[in-house]
Amino acid sequence: MAMTMRERILAVYRGETPDVVPYMLDLSHWFYHKNRIPWDLSVAYDKPEYELIAYHKQAGAGFYMPNLGAVYSVAYGDDVQAEVTKVYHDGVPEIIWRLTTPLGSIERRRMWEESSYSWAITRWGVQTEQDLRVLGYALGSRTYAPRWDRYQAWVDEVGDMGVVYLSAGYSAMGHILNYWLGVSGTAYAAADWPMTLREVVDQINDNTLKLIDLHASSPAEIIIMGDNFSSDIQSPRFFAKWSRAYYAEAVRRLHAAGKCVAVHIDGKLHGAIAMIRDAGADCGDAITPAPMGDLSPLGCREEGGPDFILSGGVPPTLWLPEVPREAFEKSVLDWLALKRYGPRLIANAGDQVPPHAAEDRIEIMRELVEKHGRY
Numbered sequence: 001m002a003m004t005m006r007e008r009i010l011a012v013y014r015g016e017t018p019d020v021v022p023y024m025l026d027l028s029h030w031f032y033h034k035n036r037i038p039w040d041l042s043v044a045y046d047k048p049e050y051e052l053i054a055y056h057k058q059a060g061a062g063f064y065m066p067n068l069g070a071v072y073s074v075a076y077g078d079d080v081q082a083e084v085t086k087v088y089h090d091g092v093p094e095i096i097w098r099l100t101t102p103l104g105s106i107e108r109r110r111m112w113e114e115s116s117y118s119w120a121i122t123r124w125g126v127q128t129e130q131d132l133r134v135l136g137y138a139l140g141s142r143t144y145a146p147r148w149d150r151y152q153a154w155v156d157e158v159g160d161m162g163v164v165y166l167s168a169g170y171s172a173m174g175h176i177l178n179y180w181l182g183v184s185g186t187a188y189a190a191a192d193w194p195m196t197l198r199e200v201v202d203q204i205n206d207n208t209l210k211l212i213d214l215h216a217s218s219p220a221e222i223i224i225m226g227d228n229f230s231s232d233i234q235s236p237r238f239f240a241k242w243s244r245a246y247y248a249e250a251v252r253r254l255h256a257a258g259k260c261v262a263v264h265i266d267g268k269l270h271g272a273i274a275m276i277r278d279a280g281a282d283c284g285d286a287i288t289p290a291p292m293g294d295l296s297p298l299g300c301r302e303e304g305g306p307d308f309i310l311s312g313g314v315p316p317t318l319w320l321p322e323v324p325r326e327a328f329e330k331s332v333l334d335w336l337a338l339k340r341y342g343p344r345l346i347a348n349a350g351d352q353v354p355p356h357a358a359e360d361r362i363e364i365m366r367e368l369v370e371k372h373g374r375y
Contacts, residue, residue, distance in 0.1 A: 004160035005062040009346065011307055012284060013222065017343040021336060021373035024062030024162055024311075025365055028354045031055060033117045033355035041119050042084045042095045044070035046150055048157040056161055060366045063162035065224075071151035071166065072214060077141030086123065094122060097179075099138040106131045106138075108180055117355045125180040129193045135180055136200030139172075140207045143213045151219065165262065168212060168250070173203035173234065173243045174227030185234055190242075205246040214215035215255035223259050224285060225250065229276065230267020236275045240297045244279055251280035251341045262311065266351040269295045273303045287312030288350025289335070297334045301341050310338065311346035314365065319349070319357035328361055339375060347373060351360045 003011070008018035031052050032039050044066045058062040076082050084095050089111070093108040098107040108125030112118075128130050152163045170178060176197075178188050183333060189197050215223050227234060227243065251261050262283035263276045273284055273295075284304065289297050292315035292343055313335030318328045338345050347369045353362070 004363075005162050006049075006158075008162045009062065009064070009163045010221065012343055012346060015307070015344070015373045017375050019375065021339055021343075021345055021347050021369055021375075023060060023347045023369040023373070025059075025349050025362065026066065026067070027056060027061065027362070028052060028067050029117065030353040030354065030355055030357050032292050034359070039068070040095075041068075042086065042097075042132040044068050046147075048154045049307075051155065053154075053157050053161075054199055056158075061362055063158045064222075066154050066163050066167075069150065069154055069167075071147050072103070072211075073145045073147060076138060076141050080138050082138070088226060093275075095119065095143040095313075096189075097125070099125075099134065099237070101134050101137045101141075103137050104130055106134045106180070115169070120181070123142050124182050124185055126176070126185065129196050132189065132193065132200050134198055135176070136195045136203040139175065140203040142210075144205055144211050146214060146218065148219055150320070154292075155219075163222055164220065165222045165224040165328050166192060166215055166218055168208075168215050168225045170221055170227050171208060171243055171246050173227070175204060176201070177233065189339045201242055208248065208304075209253070212253050216253055216259060218259075221260060222262055222283075223254050224262045224264060226262075226264030228267065229263065229265040229272050229301050231270055231272035232268045234272075236271045239275050245277070247279040247281070248271045255280065262309070269300060270303070273300060273308070277304055277308045282306075283309035283311055283346075285311045285353040286348070288315050289313065289331075292350065293316055297338055306342050307344060309344045309346065311348050312350045313347055316352070316354040316357075316369070319353055319361055321356070321358040325361075327366070329364065329368060332365050333372060336369065336372045339373065343375065 003019045008022040024133045038112050053063055079102055083098045092112055094109055094111040096107055096109050097259040106125045109123040110119040111122045113120045158164055254261050260282045262285045263281045264286050265272050265284045266286040276284055287300055289295055289300055314331045318331050
């Protein structure tokens with residue numbers, strides 16, 4: 001009797017051999033675009049995305065990523081005010097996140113871009129060293145409360161069609177790089193304000209470990225973390241200085257609670273796979289090999305070693321209809337060929353299936369996995 005997708009995924013995490021390589025996708029961005037569903041970064045879902053999950057079941061693609069699921073709540077200290085507002089420019093929405101503390105106020109902004117169906121950053125929130133202190137004060141004041149009833153609703157809706165990962169979000173450096181300061185701004189801060197940056201990173205990470213402890217008490221089997229890792233942004237040397245201690249401690253706590261840990265690596269792979277493996281994580285999620293990435297599938301396995309789970313495989317560009325089907329199929333088969341090195345493998349997209357992807361490639365990949373992914 002064939003294993004379910006849920007059974008296959010969990011078998012990989014346990015180090016067991018499933019009957020077939022698990023096949024799962026993050027179809028959210030593609031699905032929103034295809035169905036012209038507006039999505040709003042300022043709003044979290046307190047109920048499962050029923051239509052998205054139903055499509056996964058219809059397509060035979062495992063589900064794992066509840067991107068905007070609100071399965072725990074966040075509150076700030078009594079002397080911190082967190083506001084989210086929206087303004088419109090000729091009908092185009094811009095979201096403003098503002099944090100007000102006794103040390104001052106900061107705000108960041110993102111505007112909707114119809115062409116990419118995404119929210120472009122229009123203002124970084126940290127402009128000065130004092131702004132950085134404001135960020136540390138605000139994020140260091142957070143408290144967390146579980147809403148595991150909401151998480152269980154996702155699990156119940158997905159059923160045997162996948163495993164619902166529970167996201168722990170960004171580390172301190174993830175918040176700074178991706179939300180508040182940007183890559184170049186962070187590089188300047190590391191050079192110009194190193195002591196303040198260290199204080200703020202430690203302040204935020206110490207707080208975020210409270211969220212990790214909450215996740216350790218959750219019903220989830222798999223916790224996903226990550227700063228959208230790319231080794232040209234957080235190089236192994238940079239990671240060792242600013243982020244490794246947090247990740248190693250978070251993984252240690254989660255493992256002690258019996259959880260498995262995936263880390264999202266959606267950029268340059270050389271150096272990143274090994275540094276995340278060495279921090280103790282079980283899996284690299286969103287692995288994107290060549291032609292978009294800088295390693296071949298075999299290069300990913302060589303860097304990760306035999307016991308690190310590689311989840312990913314097909315770069316976003318190869319999902320597009322203008323790319324020959326043969327190139328897409330070759331990418332799938334090259335990834336599936338890694339099963340000869342053991343069962344620590346999941347067939348997935350390199351990050352998300354992109355807007356404008358050819359819908360039939362979801363079925364093509366499923367059929368290739370079922371035929372060529374058997375152990």
